[in-house]
Amino acid sequence: MILSRKALHHGIKNDTDQLNRGIDEFVHLLDKIDGAVDGLPDALLDNSCIIPWLHVMPQEMEAISRDESDIRSYAATDQAEFFAVSSEYFFSRPQLMRRRHPEIYKMLNLCFNPQKKKKLKS
Template identity: 65%
Template sequence: MAYIIITILLLFIIYKILKKEKKQPKIVNIVEIPAHWYPLLEENVLFYKKLNTKDRLHFKKRIQSFLNSVEIVAVDFELEDLDILLVASSAVIPVFGFNNWMYPNLKEVIIYPDYFNDNLEFASKSKNKIIGGLVGNGMFENKMILSRRALHHGFANKTDKGNTGIHEFVHLLDKLDGTIDGIPKALLDNENLVQWLDVVHDKMEAINKDKSDIRNYGGTSKEEFFAVASEYFFERPMLLKRKHPELYKMLDDCFNID
């Protein structure tokens, strides 16, 4: 009889322990933004610098959210605070107009120290190192590769209408419908998509006839045009609005930000 009572008591104690453990919240590692990062944002990210106080706070929260969902890995160099901030800023800027939205198709950003080639080689002796970034497929699905040099140049040069980081994250937005094709189905309704394709055709034709200030790479394909034009939109918005008002309006509709 005593044995039965002891057994029941032990089972009751185990039940209580298991029930208590079940109620315990899972411990999650949260990336906190240190205060010394804020001057780095002010100094290096023009988009952030132009925001009002309320939007700056929102931008910081969006950076924190991104860093808690995506891993950033450096290859052959030690990752610095500015590297992390520039990657996160590149991610936040194109989706800043979408409240708290982030990238479901990205898990990891891999940073190489320099430009790389088609074989992902970046050593000094490697040939044809002209790639600044790419969105992965196959074994690199849900991953992005960025050149550190290209990433920093995109934010350091504030007048060239280019930004490699933004370019690659726009490709990710383009890929939301399953393919990178320069047709932002996830961002525009069907009626506007028809108008978008007309604008793209005209602008690419002007690029390829050397009659446009939009970067030549935008004339190679619709997907590259979308990414290149988006760089222009975020880097030199007023210039784009003056020189290409229809394109500016379409991109403003895409990104929901003025």
């Protein structure tokens, strides 16, 4: 992974635009752990969570395409970009995402905070 210093600094300095190139590209690397950059974080989610992720992801991508979501439009490009862009939102504006996109927040929280899994199931 090669990143520009300017893009990294922008992502760190501006925490309101949900644009963070470092997070985006790192999430693509995490996505690739299972051998495919496909937006399905198999290595990060339990098998029981994959079906819900496959359900919520295309629904939100459609909402983005209809301009009915505050997730950046680039997330509607494909599933890999949806995972990366929604992860940027998750890390840069977690409270906002939790309020506006509770299901996506829950799934990403399971990916990135697996120790909290039991709390989220309650």
